[in-house]
Amino acid sequence: MKAFKQVNLVTCDADFHVYRNGLLVVNEDKIVYCGNEDATWEARADETVDCEGAWLMPGLVNCHTHSAMTTLRGIRDDSNLHEWLEDYIWPAESEFTPEVTTKAVKLALTEMLQTGTTTFNDMYNPNGVEIGQIHEVVERSKMRCYFSPTLFSSDMETTEETLARTRTIIEEILSYNDDRFKVMVAPHAPYSCSKDLLKGSLELARELQLKLHIHVAETQAENGIILERYGKRPLAFLKELGYLEHEGIFAHGVELNEREIEELTASKIHIAHNPISNLKLASGIAPVTDLIQAGVTVGLATGSVASNN
Secondary structure, eight states, X not given: OXXXXXXXXXXXXXXXXXXXXXXXXXXXXXXXXXXXXXXXXXXXXXXXXXXXXXXXXXXXXXXXXXXXXXXXXXXXXXOOHHHHIIIIIHHHHTTOOXXXXXXXXXXXXXXXXXTTEEEEEEEEOOTTOOHHHHHHHHHXXXXXXXXXXXXXXXXXXXXXXXXXXXXXXXXXXXXXXXXXXXXXXXXXOTTTSOHHHHHHHHHHHHHHTOOEEEEESOOHHHHHHHHHHHSSOHHHHHHHHTGGGSOEEEEEOOXXXXXXXXXXXXXXXXXXXXXXXXXXXXXXXXXXXXXXXXXXXXXXXXXXXXXXX
């Protein structure tokens, strides 16, 4: 066993206790003691590290990010989301190669670890991604992640082909049987996926017993697109498809009204809040206080460094 003494411990127990000059004891990969100084526990340790008043806390969780986009840092300022995506991000991503994406992910993980993040939920454009290389990078980092290929509708392939290709990638990720390298089903957004692709994504998630990860209610423009296309706001449209009955993460949730927040309270959906990304792209600010008070689980996220200065 290994003990860490003279360490200030920030816990995530029910009361978020803080132990000053406390003791942490680890046995292999498990914490066996966390609390005030305890001579008995310290004596049981094979090795003791004096932390000299340093602070120790659980790793942070990035609930929504695009790590391969690290290579696109600073690509564009002063654009709204849809201009930014269509004119800059997606054209750049179409040129990605496995070498580029692997190095970008490696850099992203390094920066996450330097700032205390140990778990991340990634949605990535599958173009130019070699899953074996990414798994090796994540494995070496000792981090935990969901690394999920994004589904888009396009003229390049049919809905059935998109779903089949995504299934193949997901099955490759599942074949590693690695608790630190998992996957969700990740349709990009209601505006970038056809109704059939959204239905197929939900069916795939149900079949494989996987969670969903999707951008929802990110901008006023998105609400307008979905209203014009389907006669409903994004949340109502996804509810009609059955998305609120399946566990998942809705990224952003900026444009949610009071009734929609109430519907989320009764759902299996969690919100990933991306404040800096939303500010950079002039999307607005999610109603986080209202969501939390209503009982919706809200986690912090970055949306990647490409939408962050």
